Amino acid sequence: MTLGLDPATWGAVLLSLRIAAVATLCSLPLAIAVAWLLARKQFWGRGLLNGLVHLPLVLPPVVTGYLLLILFGTQGPIGGWLRDTLGVTLAFRWTGAALAAAIMAFPLVVRAIRLGFDAVDPGLEDAAATLGASRTRIFATVTLPLIGPAVLAGAVLGFAKALGEFGATITFVAAIPGQTQTIPTAIYGLLQVPGSDGAVAVLVTISIVLALGTLALAEALSRRMQRRIRG
Amino acid sequence: MTLGLDPATWGAVLLSLRIAAVATLCSLPLAIAVAWLLARKQFWGRGLLNGLVHLPLVLPPVVTGYLLLILFGTQGPIGGWLRDTLGVTLAFRWTGAALAAAIMAFPLVVRAIRLGFDAVDPGLEDAAATLGASRTRIFATVTLPLIGPAVLAGAVLGFAKALGEFGATITFVAAIPGQTQTIPTAIYGLLQVPGSDGAVAVLVTISIVLALGTLALAEALSRRMQRRIRG
Amino acid sequence: QGVTVFAAASLKEPLDQIALTQPDVTVTYAGSGTLARQVMAGAPADLVVLAHPDWMDALEQDDALLPGSRVDLLSNEIVLVAPQETPALDLTPGALTDALGPDGRLAIGLTASVPAGIYGRQALISLDLWDAVSNRLAETDSVRSALALVARGEAPLGLVYATDARVEPTLKVVARFPQGSHAPILYQAAVVRGENEDAAQALLLALQSPQGLTAFVGAGFLPAGQP
Amino acid sequence: MIDVAVQKRLGDFTLDAQFAAPGGITAIFGRSGSGKTSLINVVAGLLRPDAGHVRIDGTDLTQVPVRRRRIGYVFQDARLFPHLSVAQNLAYGGTHDRDAVIDMLGLGALLDRRPAKLSGGETSRVALGRALMSNPQLLLMDEPLAALDTPRKAEVMGYLERLRDRSQVPILYVSHDMSEVARLSRTLVIMDAGRVVRAGPVAEVLSDPQAVPIVGVRDAGAVLTGRVQAFDADDDLTQVALSSATLTLPGRLGALGAQVRLRVPAQDVILSTQAPIGISALNVLTCRIATLIEGQGPGVAVSLTCGTDRLLARITRRSARAMGLRVGQEVHAILKATAIAAADVGTGDAP
Amino acid sequence: MIDVAVQKRLGDFTLDAQFAAPGGITAIFGRSGSGKTSLINVVAGLLRPDAGHVRIDGTDLTQVPVRRRRIGYVFQDARLFPHLSVAQNLAYGGTHDRDAVIDMLGLGALLDRRPAKLSGGETSRVALGRALMSNPQLLLMDEPLAALDTPRKAEVMGYLERLRDRSQVPILYVSHDMSEVARLSRTLVIMDAGRVVRAGPVAEVLSDPQAVPIVGVRDAGAVLTGRVQAFDADDDLTQVALSSATLTLPGRLGALGAQVRLRVPAQDVILSTQAPIGISALNVLTCRIATLIEGQGPGVAVSLTCGTDRLLARITRRSARAMGLRVGQEVHAILKATAIAAADVGTGDAP
């Protein structure tokens, strides 16, 4: 079941999907938390947090990659701590690629979810409180379902961005077949070789198909959610 | 008034701002239109349009850059037409950089605005119709103000992305100092030079300051809009 | 009218120096592949300097260059770098794998597309090192990124140009690849067809002049044809 | 002239309603969930009917887009524009009769406020004002007064009466409150489970003893039309001439000669076989019993003819027996002046 | 025992309300915008007062977070959870008395529906059910019946009476409808412009002729408490013993010996100097005039003592003059049996 692709390409496709999926799913809870903080709370450093979240959007991806290397590399403060306490290594692993993708996608996901929070009628949360619901329960049973479509939109944006991420990933974890070589890396490599336009076209087509599939799935899910909410 | 920056850097900063601003403002109307189509209409090719909009997110930026070069280059079908009929050249001009930035930012802007459309109560548009308002008037006086915060959020995302865009820009318009060299492409150039970490740090700091400034401005604007809407 | 040069990113430092001495020269840097494609798409370049002859061939086939203007400009060396405390290395499979340790990787430009990676791959194959390291590579989009991986201690070894090795004080060259182990590393330059051919030709001559070459050599490059 | 015949499926619910009304105010009455809002949404064009037509004053609106129907719709859920001030909300559809509307609805102090900062009643007043100021050719009102207090209700009803009489705007008026219905409307349409179960002139439907079960025991009663004959400023009493007698009612009810409508709920009418004396009720009508209908429960519906007027009384079976009431008998109907006070008196628009 | 004293600024509006109520149902009455919703929002904890306290049954709730106050709040604007079905909305706060509530409110057929597909009245019934099923220690109801039709209103009022009597839950009840207020509540709190202008036992406030201008002419009236003495199944009439007389009222009003409350609006009382004969009204009380107060307009408020019961009558000045009424005089108060029908009769909870 490799759809007629050569194994290396097929491997890159599968890896890209895995990295994008893990990046999206793992960053979602944090994105929701950060979006909630930004949408609902006033605190010292709020502007800074907001800026930090958006930074990967503003900086060239290579710079983000370098910063990741400095912070999360085996010698970096966070990377060293992760290795020493949790035994987790990110460098040259697909997990590192997922981290890079997640960080690059983070601003998009947070923004979408934040718009969702802004659209929730606080009166409904008040109503739940009068019915005795704890803050956690209100969040889980009222707020979260209501921001569902926004979370989904954020996840889609994030997934797409993670699928396409290249600059930060290759700088942080290089391109190692089977570990960190994703579709964009493969395409980039091919583009540097004269006369490889055919191979590029194949990979680009795969990307497009993946994107269309993801979007179609997300649209269907989103419509169902909207129907649940709108009635 | 160059804040102690050398003229080339200062030029890149101003150019980046100009490109990001033009890219954001010019693409906004189209983004609103596309978001409206996607949020409100069912039509043949809707899924395709949705896919097309998201494509720049999924493809490596370099690929988008090449596609732009192929389509909008002086030899390209659209580029040739633009040159012959309107006398406009995009490739290797700052206008082309703005086009690249706009296209790369487009999916982010559209998504945010689309979430805005989804959150508008159709009952209010119905109410406006019973009061005799034409579709245009309803859109201008009810829908648009209500999606204001979402449009702003989209614009901020788009502006930030446009400020940070690198891959598509350097591919489509290169990094010609004084003409198309933006902050990210300048950073890229500096990264190739041994011992230029100081200069890179300066540019990264400028990026961060610009981002924080933009975000602060947007937050203030957004809060005012929210207050208008929420009362 | 000024001259616009499209040049491989690794030439930035010396080329910027030379440009300062010339009237009205603008240099644009990027990867060689990117530049070549842009020139084919009609970029306003008057002079191109690329890091690999393959892309020059492609430009020539596209009839984008002024016939006869293509010259070999510079050469370079590829070397292995490692942290300062690392002893010098024999180019043998055992020594390499020892230096990499149990799970270390050799940082290198993309071996299929980045010029330094292409030359490196040729050298590793011809020295019978490829089998020992081919699954221990960390390929990057530029030599600079490979260098950074070694400098940050992520990779114990990196295969880079000699010009790059000079700039990281924390690293040292632990092995040099003999010139014969790979195709000659050639930076070629050519004048692009267009209205500015004469000025471009003049600038090209200036690059080849002794003063020009001094700047390149100062940055660690070798004059072309000189091993 | 309103002519509506529409079908529409909504999930399990089917709206299948038809009625015609001569104009003026048509009340739509019915239990919660009977389809009143759905019906007027179809009339407004907000709900596309599966079949049928909507004609107003001879114009077929069925295919006309909402914005060209020139309707003023007071939604059950207000639907104020949250981003506009009260003043901007009011002016959205026009500024017809602006100052009078603002004054009547007491909106003067709220004009700069945003809807989120309004109380429930204030919200519904602004919604009402917005519809009125758009100078509609057809007014649709979905329980517009439910959130208002009694004095404000009375004021608004007065305004609606003037609107109806002055500008001839047909009004479809959804309400649960029969005193509103009886006072204002010319036609009464009763809905149940998506269908129109009774439609006709208000006075006829309300005073029909057969309709008591549909209208509800407490809401049945006659609607009388009379003419203002005199006003006694000292006592603040108005004399209203009916066909068979003259009633004395509190307050100034209209100019001399003006037509007024009086709702007389069946349960407020006391019957007496003898002419009462020394009693505080100022109004005693001599009537003849037309029908006597025993319903379920303790009550008997007695329909009376007093001159050409028809009255409905609801008394206990025990009293009917004790008094020996029978069809054709002459009885005295005692109406308390103060019971037919301001809220139950409407002006003009004879059915 | 409810003890509230709170201050809160909201833009130009200042809420500065204090009252104490012994428990049972406390009605909050007042014009639109007088601060009723703001007041109960403070009690609910949704609006933080600038100063003051809220104490319920001796517990100071002022600092207690909303979710621990154990309140059931029926919001003026329903606030159903749009993403949950009716059944899930109902069960959100608990499933206390589930089947009875669903049955009473007629929600059985709606359980799988989403709020967006409910009619206005259905929405408010679900909101009511949700609050009731949460088994609250304090019930806050903001015009809960405004969107309901008459029969449903009566049913819900019956349920609230049983709830009040059975579970001793104190209820704060905002309403514009005095017949609801009189029937249900023990204490009446009247608000105006953010302040409490009158608070006290319902019967006292409503039958106080001085309070007529505040309560409103049409809403003033006595609330009598009696005991069920007999039920005549044939005629479907209940006899209720008051202190001075026995009333005969339609329908079965309660078990033998049960306490009932009767609202007798002042405008429904007819006075007669002579004992009436041959009349359909079954109830005649012999009373003595306690006070006579001429208001503005055509009316005179006559306060009567009948045994230990107090009654209020509103008659025209002209009648008062014609009958020569004066303080201390003995008169006959005629109450129509059917006028005090189901909706105005409440059970238990003597003020």
Ligand SMILES: Nc1ncnc2c1ncn2[C@@H]1O[C@H](COP(=O)(O)OP(=O)(O)OP(=O)(O)O)[C@@H](O)[C@H]1O
């Ligand atoms: N956030 C606010 N800012 C300014 N004014 C407010 C705010 N909230 C309420 N008000 C004003 O306070 C007054 C009292 O409002 P409240 O909702 O308590 O009235 P209410 O008695 O419940 O009226 P209704 O019967 O119309 O629901 C109103 O005039 C309202 O406009």
Ligand SMILES: Nc1ncnc2c1ncn2[C@@H]1O[C@H](COP(=O)(O)OP(=O)(O)OP(=O)(O)O)[C@@H](O)[C@H]1O
């Ligand atoms: N979109 C829908 N899908 C399914 N059922 C619906 C839908 N809209 C309304 N209904 C149902 O149709 C019936 C009629 O609704 P409608 O809103 O017309 O009632 P109504 O007479 O206005 O009631 P109320 O007095 O409570 O406002 C209700 O039972 C309602 O639940």
Ligand code: MOO
């Ligand atoms: O920020 Mo990029 O240029 O989409 O990797």
Ligand SMILES: [Mg+2]
């Ligand atoms: Mg309705």
Ligand SMILES: [Mg+2]
């Ligand atoms: Mg209120």
